[in-house]
Amino acid sequence: MSIAFEQLTVAFNHKAVIEDLSLVIPQGCFFTLLGPSGCGKTTLLRTIAGFTPAEKGRLLFGNKDVIALPAHQRDIGMVFQDYALFPDRSVFDNVAYGLIARGWSRERLRPAVLAMLDHVSLTGLHDRFPAALSGGQRQRVALARALVIKPQLLLMDEPLSNLDTKLRIQMRSSICKLQKEAGITTIFVTHDQEEALALSDLIGVMNNGKIEQIGSPQDIYQTPRTAFVANFVGGANLMPLPELSSPIGQGYAQVQSPLGPLKAFSYHQLEAHHACLMIRPEDINLSLDTGLQANHLPCRIMGKHYLGSKTHYDIILPDGTEMVVHLSGQAHEQFGIDQSLFACFEVESALLVRA
Amino acid sequence: MTMLHLSTFSRRLLQGLGVGLLAFFLLGPLANLVLWSVAERWYTPFKLPVTYGTKYWEVVFRPTGDAMTSLTTSVGIALAVVVVTLIVSVPAGYALARLRLPFRAAIMLLFLLPQAFPSVAIYINVARIFYWIGLNGTVIGVVLVHSVHALVYSVWIAAAAFSSIDQDLEWAARNIGASPLKTFVSVTLPLAAPGLVAASIFVFLESLDEFTGTFFVGVPQVTTLPLLLYNASMGGNYQVASITALILLVPSIGFMLIIERFLKGDVLSKIGR
Numbered sequence: 001m002s003i004a005f006e007q008l009t010v011a012f013n014h015k016a017v018i019e020d021l022s023l024v025i026p027q028g029c030f031f032t033l034l035g036p037s038g039c040g041k042t043t044l045l046r047t048i049a050g051f052t053p054a055e056k057g058r059l060l061f062g063n064k065d066v067i068a069l070p071a072h073q074r075d076i077g078m079v080f081q082d083y084a085l086f087p088d089r090s091v092f093d094n095v096a097y098g099l100i101a102r103g104w105s106r107e108r109l110r111p112a113v114l115a116m117l118d119h120v121s122l123t124g125l126h127d128r129f130p131a132a133l134s135g136g137q138r139q140r141v142a143l144a145r146a147l148v149i150k151p152q153l154l155l156m157d158e159p160l161s162n163l164d165t166k167l168r169i170q171m172r173s174s175i176c177k178l179q180k181e182a183g184i185t186t187i188f189v190t191h192d193q194e195e196a197l198a199l200s201d202l203i204g205v206m207n208n209g210k211i212e213q214i215g216s217p218q219d220i221y222q223t224p225r226t227a228f229v230a231n232f233v234g235g236a237n238l239m240p241l242p243e244l245s246s247p248i249g250q251g252y253a254q255v256q257s258p259l260g261p262l263k264a265f266s267y268h269q270l271e272a273h274h275a276c277l278m279i280r281p282e283d284i285n286l287s288l289d290t291g292l293q294a295n296h297l298p299c300r301i302m303g304k305h306y307l308g309s310k311t312h313y314d315i316i317l318p319d320g321t322e323m324v325v326h327l328s329g330q331a332h333e334q335f336g337i338d339q340s341l342f343a344c345f346e347v348e349s350a351l352l353v354r355a
Numbered sequence: 356m357t358m359l360h361l362s363t364f365s366r367r368l369l370q371g372l373g374v375g376l377l378a379f380f381l382l383g384p385l386a387n388l389v390l391w392s393v394a395e396r397w398y399t400p401f402k403l404p405v406t407y408g409t410k411y412w413e414v415v416f417r418p419t420g421d422a423m424t425s426l427t428t429s430v431g432i433a434l435a436v437v438v439v440t441l442i443v444s445v446p447a448g449y450a451l452a453r454l455r456l457p458f459r460a461a462i463m464l465l466f467l468l469p470q471a472f473p474s475v476a477i478y479i480n481v482a483r484i485f486y487w488i489g490l491n492g493t494v495i496g497v498v499l500v501h502s503v504h505a506l507v508y509s510v511w512i513a514a515a516a517f518s519s520i521d522q523d524l525e526w527a528a529r530n531i532g533a534s535p536l537k538t539f540v541s542v543t544l545p546l547a548a549p550g551l552v553a554a555s556i557f558v559f560l561e562s563l564d565e566f567t568g569t570f571f572v573g574v575p576q577v578t579t580l581p582l583l584l585y586n587a588s589m590g591g592n593y594q595v596a597s598i599t600a601l602i603l604l605v606p607s608i609g610f611m612l613i614i615e616r617f618l619k620g621d622v623l624s625k626i627g628r
Binding site: 049050051070071072073075076077078080081082084085086087088097098101102145146149151 | 527530
């Protein structure tokens with residue numbers, strides 16, 4: 001089932017948290033809402049689930065507007081951040097709850113529940129109570145409880161944030177597998193960009209109640225539209241530019257930076273004001289001479305952090321702009337603090353984004 | 356080594372004395388009650404009863420006796436009070452815990468009001484009003500008076516019990532297809548049950564021990580155990596008074612042990628919030 005929002009507005013105490021949001025999520029898509037805490041992503045998820053009422057707008061499941069339906073009639077499965085397992089019910093009864101609410105008989109639901117527990121690798125744990133399970137197991141019970149009712153839509157609210165790193169990566173791939181097998185449209189909320197990039201078919205990067213950019217993980221990382229997206233996904237060095245004389249179209253552009261002309265590239269149409277130059281830390285090279293790359297700026301090394309596979313450098317440009325550079329390999333090992341060098345980068349690495 | 360030995364010895368001695376004193380103050384009056392309940396004859400020059408016997412126990416437990424009638428009345432009233440307070444405190448406690456009510460603190464304090472004023476002054480006025488509307492001297496009148504008095508416990512504890520339940524659990528149930536009512540009955544209520552049981556026990560005991568309200572509203576038609584105790588000791592019948600007091604002790608001690616198991620820290624920490 002495809003999901004669509006049309007001019008959705010959600011308010012808390014008369015203050016709009018989400019304003020005029022329109023968005024289409026195709027059938028079977030793993031869609032991630034990515035954003036910092038307080039950006040409205042959890043509110044949006046709760047509005048979809050029917051826990052938070054919308055001020056105005058439409059929420060379409062297929063062709064049906066569900067905005068007026070109460071939560072229990074929306075046919076959604078949700079996995080909560082703290083799992084929200086019923087502490088007084090066994091694993092079996094937790095998973096069976098949704099089927100009982102749908103009027104299934106005990107004999108009919110038993111095989112369905114046991115099969116679902118097998119599916120999430122919890123075979124034999126049906127008699128346990130949530131308190132006797134590990135974090136990863138609770139997570140899978142929550143997932144089984146949401147999936148066993150074969151909902152039209154699966155919602156996940158930061159489901160991995162309570163697990164340790166190793167388990168998180170493990171759960172990531174099993175969630176991905178389960179979602180693809182079920183072919184269920186999924187909306188996943190997270191503030192972890194790595195998680196979003198690894199799991200999603202489509203990512204919507206949210207900031208201040210608005211979606212700044214929607215795209216595949218590659219689109220979001222490689223061709224960010226705004227400075228916020230560039231900085232939030234992957235990290236970026238941002239250099240504000242003085243107002244441009246004319247709007248910038250797609251393609252190569254010569255821009256006037258405070259440090260002289262630079263050759264840059266733009267994937268998106270940009271208005272004259274609000275433009276910003278964005279360079280990824282790993283796309284900058286430090287060298288003793290101006291080198292062969294299209295752009296080079298004089299700089300001085302302020303800090304050096306050795307991290308094994310790579311080294312992070314903090315550099316400062318003559319106008320006081322600070323930047324971060326990630327270098328791998330050994331060629332730069334002799335560079336030291338206070339050394340003056342050139343920061344060099346290609347045209348395609350100097351992207352113009354909306355400030 | 357000897358010094359250390361001595362100091363541990365004296366510390367033990369002090370501890371022993373402390374516990375002994377505490378036991379004397381707590382158990383001394385109780386021992387006196389027990390003694391009085393089996394004393395058939397006991398008068399002044401003697402430090403202990405002159406004749407022992409279970410005559411008064413038989414008097415009290417005689418099926419036709421006053422004591423059994425008042426016991427039945429007392430327990431009946433207490434159970435009715437539990438029902439009335441639950442009917443009020445379950446919805447009120449849930450609303451106070453979950454809804455963003457305006458003047459929430461004021462509402463919580465409202466339930467405390469009956470406890471805040473001198474009870475005799477209140478009950479005299481209540482008795483006058485009940486006399487007008489014909490509730491004086493009726494069981495219903497006594498139940499109402501006890502209920503108002505007990506509401507503060509039941510509403511505050513119920514609100515604490517409900518607010519200690521993670522709201523996500525309710526959302527989770529709603530999400531997978533349970534209606535609001537089914538969610539409340541199958542998820543919220545069972546999780547709040549320990550708190551509600553504890554509140555009910557408090558209410559039951561409060562009603563069982565209540566004296567002032569019953570005295571002004573119920574007398575002479577309604578005689579509960581505390582009133583019987585009062586009448587007996589005023590009439591110099593210490594044996595019946597002692598036995599009544601002992602009977603009143605049984606549910607108190609029994610229920611206190613149960614409450615201690617039911618009321619968990621997470622509920623206790625939310626009482627009055």
